[in-house]
Amino acid sequence: MADIDRMFNPRTVALIGATEKEGTVGEATLKNLLIGKGKHTVYPVNPSHESVAGLKCYPNIAAIPEHVDLAVIATPASTVPEVVDECGKAGVDGVVIISAGFKEIGAEGVKLENEIRVIRAKYGLRLLGPNCVGFARPSAHLNATFLRDNPEPGSIAFISQSGALGSAILDWATVSHVGFSMFASLGSMLDVDFGDLIDFLGTDPATRSIILYVEGIGNAKKFMSAARGFSRTKPIVVLKAGKYNTGAKAVQSHTGALAGDFEVYDAAFKRVGVVRVDEIGNLFNCASVLDSKRLPSGPRVAMVTNAGGPGVVASDAVTDLGGEMAKLSPDSMKVLDEHLPPYWSHGNPVDVLGDADVARYETAVGTCLADPSVDGLVAICTPQGVTPAAELATTVVRLAKDKQKPVLTVWMGEKGVAEARRKFAENSVPTYPTPEEAVKTYMYMYRYKRNLDLLYETPEELPVDLMPPNSHLKLMIRRAISGGKLLLSQADADKFLDAYNIPRLAGGFAKGAEEALLVARRIGYPVVIKIVSQDVVHKSDVGGVVTNITSSEMLAHEFAKLMDRIRILKPEAKIDGVYVQRMAKDVDYELILGSKKDRDFGAVLLFGSGGIGVELFRDFAIGLPPINQVLARRLMEDTKIYKALAHGLRNKAPVNLKTLEEVLVRFSSMVTDFPEISEVDINPLSVSEGKAFAVDVRILLDPNPIDRSTPYPHLVIIPYPTKYVIPWKLEDGTDVLLRPIRPEDEAIESEFINGLSEETSRYRFFNIVRNLPHSDLVRFCNIDYDREMAIVAEVTEGGRRREIGVGRIIAEPDSKRGEFAVVIADSYQGKGLGRKLVDMVIDIASEKHLESIYGVVLRENQPMLSLCREMGFSLHPEEDYVRVELPLEVEAPAQGQGQVRSHVKPATTKTQGQSQEGQGKEAEGMSQ
Numbered sequence: 033m034a035d036i037d038r039m040f041n042p043r044t045v046a047l048i049g050a051t052e053k054e055g056t057v058g059e060a061t062l063k064n065l066l067i068g069k070g071k072h073t074v075y076p077v078n079p080s081h082e083s084v085a086g087l088k089c090y091p092n093i094a095a096i097p098e099h100v101d102l103a104v105i106a107t108p109a110s111t112v113p114e115v116v117d118e119c120g121k122a123g124v125d126g127v128v129i130i131s132a133g134f135k136e137i138g139a140e141g142v143k144l145e146n147e148i149r150v151i152r153a154k155y156g157l158r159l160l161g162p163n164c165v166g167f168a169r170p171s172a173h174l175n176a177t178f179l180r181d182n183p184e185p186g187s188i189a190f191i192s193q194s195g196a197l198g199s200a201i202l203d204w205a206t207v208s209h210v211g212f213s214m215f216a217s218l219g220s221m222l223d224v225d226f227g228d229l230i231d232f233l234g235t236d237p238a239t240r241s242i243i244l245y246v247e248g249i250g251n252a253k254k255f256m257s258a259a260r261g262f263s264r265t266k267p268i269v270v271l272k273a274g275k276y277n278t279g280a281k282a283v284q285s286h287t288g289a290l291a292g293d294f295e296v297y298d299a300a301f302k303r304v305g306v307v308r309v310d311e312i313g314n315l316f317n318c319a320s321v322l323d324s325k326r327l328p329s330g331p332r333v334a335m336v337t338n339a340g341g342p343g344v345v346a347s348d349a350v351t352d353l354g355g356e357m358a359k360l361s362p363d364s365m366k367v368l369d370e371h372l373p374p375y376w377s378h379g380n381p382v383d384v385l386g387d388a389d390v391a392r393y394e395t396a397v398g399t400c401l402a403d404p405s406v407d408g409l410v411a412i413c414t415p416q417g418v419t420p421a422a423e424l425a426t427t428v429v430r431l432a433k434d435k436q437k438p439v440l441t442v443w444m445g446e447k448g449v450a451e452a453r454r455k456f457a458e459n460s461v462p463t464y465p466t467p468e469e470a471v472k473t474y475m476y477m478y479r480y481k482r483n484l485d486l487l488y489e490t491p492e493e494l495p496v497d498l499m500p501p502n503s504h505l506k507l508m509i510r511r512a513i514s515g516g517k518l519l520l521s522q523a524d525a526d527k528f529l530d531a532y533n534i535p536r537l538a539g540g541f542a543k544g545a546e547e548a549l550l551v552a553r554r555i556g557y558p559v560v561i562k563i564v565s566q567d568v569v570h571k572s573d574v575g576g577v578v579t580n581i582t583s584s585e586m587l588a589h590e591f592a593k594l595m596d597r598i599r600i601l602k603p604e605a606k607i608d609g610v611y612v613q614r615m616a617k618d619v620d621y622e623l624i625l626g627s628k629k630d631r632d633f634g635a636v637l638l639f640g641s642g643g644i645g646v647e648l649f650r651d652f653a654i655g656l657p658p659i660n661q662v663l664a665r666r667l668m669e670d671t672k673i674y675k676a677l678a679h680g681l682r683n684k685a686p687v688n689l690k691t692l693e694e695v696l697v698r699f700s701s702m703v704t705d706f707p708e709i710s711e712v713d714i715n716p717l718s719v720s721e722g723k724a725f726a727v728d729v730r731i732l733l734d735p736n737p738i739d740r741s742t743p744y745p746h747l748v749i750i751p752y753p754t755k756y757v758i759p760w761k762l763e764d765g766t767d768v769l770l771r772p773i774r775p776e777d778e779a780i781e782s783e784f785i786n787g788l789s790e791e792t793s794r795y796r797f798f799n800i801v802r803n804l805p806h807s808d809l810v811r812f813c814n815i816d817y818d819r820e821m822a823i824v825a826e827v828t829e830g831g832r833r834r835e836i837g838v839g840r841i842i843a844e845p846d847s848k849r850g851e852f853a854v855v856i857a858d859s860y861q862g863k864g865l866g867r868k869l870v871d872m873v874i875d876i877a878s879e880k881h882l883e884s885i886y887g888v889v890l891r892e893n894q895p896m897l898s899l900c901r902e903m904g905f906s907l908h909p910e911e912d913y914v915r916v917e918l919p920l921e922v923e924a925p926a927q928g929q930g931q932v933r934s935h936v937k938p939a940t941t942k943t944q945g946q947s948q949e950g951q952g953k954e955a956e957g958m959s960q
């Protein structure tokens with residue numbers, strides 16, 4: 033599919049449905065398009081006019097004498113399919129459909145949309161809308177909307193799904209002088225969606241932050257990849273509609289009942305570092321401050337004010353919103369005592385009193401900012417009598433500029449502070465009309481920073497087998513689905529837990545009383561018996577769980593009573609038997625660990641307080657699989673019960689968090705491996721003597737067929753690609769493990785880079801790189817395995833793992849070309865590893881359907897150049913480097929038997945080979 037760059041950076045624009053008739057969409061759009069006349073050529077199209085607005089008018093798109101990059105369609109809905117078809121035929125790159133009258137009007141409109149969808153796909157043209165306002169790029173003088181006001185240029189990109197809300201916000205922004213790098217309304221999102229635009233804006237130099245008004249996300253996978261790729265450099269702030277009307281539907285599991293849209297969206301945003309706000313005003317407050325390089329490193333706020341009241345209000349807001357009022361250091365207190373009048377507040381908020389002059393205010397602000405126990409500052413000024421509001425503002429601007437800490441200002445009032453506000457705005461010092469807004473924004477800044485830090489924290493290694501044997505489980509699932517048994521029995525579900533090493537209580541299925549006695553004898557008393565029936569979901573609701581059975585007599589007796597009870601309470605239930613389970617003793621906590629499939633984001637994980645009151649507590653957190661140790665810990669931290677788990681509660685011991693993390697990670701890998709699982713609950717996951725184990729597990733299978741065209745159809749985040757874990761041997765026989773890089777590899781990656789000779793380092797990085805900071809290493813190790821893949825070669829030396837080489841491929845956002853790089857530790861060069869890594873890179877790129885890969889190689893890096901030459905790359909010498917390129921897609925032969933994909937000579941493509949036979953002879957002395 034074509035990328036969207038052409039349509040959003042058009043040199044030629046056609047307006048289909050152009051007219052001069054006042055008050056029409058066609059007229060308004062034409063006027064807007066003509067604003068940027070010098071920058072792009074505008075071609076009006078309308079069969080019933082010879083000319084409009086003094087321009088020659090064309091009868092149809094085919095009549096336009098040159099290639100059209102963008103066509104804006106403003107004709108009646110019923111004509112749109114035909115118009116899109118004409119655009120496709122004419123080779124237009126992208127269309128914007130601003131016409132309304134589609135999905136929103138009912139069945140007829142849906143039919144039209146479907147027609148358009150098919151036509152669009154046929155030509156591969158890109159499409160924005162329908163039913164949208166269009167888009168504008170103010171700094172490029174491009175306005176392809178029918179908005180009355182032309183948005184001002186600025187650095188914020190604003191993408192709104194709803195056109196109406198978008199234009200209302202835009203109105204508001206115009207009044208508030210907020211400028212935009214782009215405004216786009218997405219409408220029905222037939223094609224271009226949030227993910228596409230984030231990709232586009234991520235590399236747009238005019239855009240510093242992105243705000244989104246979201247009703248539904250579109251392609252969630254695309255969104256996650258795009259957001260994850262850019263949220264670190266360009267803050268993405270989201271307002272999601274529908275906070276209150278999207279409760280989870282009634283479902284068979286607790287997880288299903290708890291994890292509603294709101295919570296799932298929240299988890300997804302968090303996972304990619306996107307900031308969610310809940311008011312329109314916050315969208316802009318955040319977008320303008322989050323792009324500053326001054327993000328607070330902690331929650332401790334200092335406040336300087338010249339009036340008591342606003343200071344109190346602001347400090348209340350700090351506490352309410354989860355921040356902290358900074359406790360000023362004794363040194364700061366000393367300075368303030370010396371310089372402020374005796375009745376100053378003697379603490380934070382620092383009240384410098386109503387008669388404060390510039391010098392006094394300056395001392396207070398300067399002292400607080402210099403204090404190491406302060407993370408950020410809110411400066412408040414209420415003009416009283418002779419207060420020099422504007423002069424104070426100038427001083428604060430100066431102080432704010434030389435410190436790294438964020439300074440937010442609140443100059444209260446209207447006329448008296450207009451000049452001060454202008455000063456703040458000019459100097460990009462955030463300013464707000466009320467203390468609450470300032471504090472709220474501070475907290476968003478802090479959360480954004482913290483989220484990014486946590487997200488890219490280096491996880492610890494966990495002893496977790498990510499590839500347990502599981503084909504017996506796949507068989508079991510197939511049998512269950514074909515037999516129509518979607519609810520797995522606990523005995524079957526146990527097999528999943530065992531395969532993934534999730535601890536559980538001993539237990540087994542028994543058909544009748546006799547068998548139950550046998551099982552009980554095997555596992556030992558006391559035991560619990562539970563009813564087993566496809567028709568009973570919540571067993572204790574129908575008296576289907578009997579605990580603390582201490583003897584065989586008691587078991588026989590309770591068994592009979594249980595059967596009687598169920599027959600009375602659930603006469604229609606077909607009873608299979610009972611599950612006999614060991615009784616857990618001294619349970620300190622009951623937790624829940626579950627998963628369900630969300631409509632947009634696929635499988636999600638849930639962790640929280642469990643037991644039979646789970647829906648009452650509603651104490652849970654949602655995460656997206658796959659998770660590692662850090663993410664598992666975060667999931668736990670986001671619940672109320674976490675404090676008790678970590679520190680214990682009265683007479684209850686704390687839990688071993690390490691092993692609990694392991695359980696979560698293992699559970700996540702189970703969910704990852706089985707797209708057939710629709711819902712699963714481990715409830716309770718009980719904790720006794722600090723250790724967690726499953727007590728009740730319920731697995732519900734998905735009756736719908738699973739789309740097998742992608743490996744993880746139920747996930748929006750690609751899991752660790754175990755298929756690229758390959759044992760291999762160097763030419764000298766050394767055992768090497770080739771595997772995708774992981775976030776946990778930061779230490780060995782750093783060691784590897786530091787250990788490269790100067791020459792090798794320069795060959796790879798074009799200068800000598802040593803001691804990279806965490807923020808850079810994270811970028812190397814924490815990749816999405818979708819757009820970016822890195823294969824490390826690992827050897828074990830004296831019991832220690834060591835990285836000896838890495839091959840990396842990064843697909844460009846439009847996903848057609850990828851850039852690769854390979855580097856080998858000096859002492860391992862010339863042993864065939866470079867060739868192997870290049871070869872794997874080629875295979876990976878082919879699997880991703882890239883059309884070509886390229887690399888940049890220094891001229892003097894002869895070994896790499898000869899390797900590339902040998903592997904079929906074409907070499908393009910530039911000034912001091914050589915661009916090497918390899919096409920991966922080969923045009924289908926004329927008769928068209930599908931596309932033939934081939935890369936290099938067969939001898940060099942043995943990725944799976946574990947021996948080096950057939951590896952060929954390699955260019956000697958290769959550095960990269």
Ligand code: ADP
Pocket residue numbers: 537560562569570571572573577579613614615616617622643644715716727728
């Ligand atoms: P359901 O959730 O279908 O009602 P459970 O198996 O979860 O059935 O049992 C309900 C409750 O009974 C659990 O939340 C737990 O408190 C208690 N319970 C169940 N099995 C055991 C056991 N083996 N040891 C101790 N308590 C148990």
Ligand code: MG
Pocket residue numbers: 643715716728
């Ligand atoms: Mg239960």
